[in-house]
Amino acid sequence: MSENEISKIIIGCALVVHKQLGPGLLESAYKECLFYKLQQESLFVEKEKPMPLVFEDIKLECGYRIDLLVENKVVIELKSVESLTDVHLAQTLTYMKLGGYKLGLLINFNVALLKQGIKRVINGDLKH
Template sequence: MEIIEREKSTIIFESALEVHKQLGPGLLESAYVTCLQFELLQRGLYVQREVPLPLVYKDVKLDCGYRMDLVVENTIIIETKSVEAIHPVHHAQVITYMKLLGVRLGLLINFNVTLLKNGFKRIAL
């Protein structure tokens, strides 16, 4: 049985909470990505890390260096950050990835916060 998007989002949020609880704020982004992938796999979701995303230009796929932190079940993009504050460029990055991959849901998670709920943003197209 396929898990619906809302349930996946809940699982992702709970997994991110667990990672934040165990590690706290202040580490490198790569640590959070690796641990979040581990948590999601433990909870039964299919997760890919550092997924290359080519740009199609004139019917040719070009590698422009886009790398998505995590892709869950081929339907949700997760972009993780460990920054002082989320800025519009971070939102734009997630939206760009969503459009290029053709998915409707993206999650922007900033682990460098005291309360993770303040760093968790859901973006839908």
């Protein structure tokens, strides 16, 4: 399954979660519910996946964690904030670069319409 096919399923599941829960909850609540919905779709999902930082010749365990990694291809960074910022985008891109992933979804559940809270993040060549 391609990154784009996976992302369509993720977005569909995120819409279901947002429709049922609405905005205003903690990020952790959305993470657990989205994790559950993605597993129902028979996708392989890792939650809080550790992401080491390699600097020169050493590997540092700095406590970086990807919120959700789907099918070892798509990074999902979840937020429940007033609005997404450049720092949130940079965080998602950093995880993608460290892991060599091509596609990420930055999802802010604290919005009235979820489509306003979803940002596709592309690292490198990704065919549409």
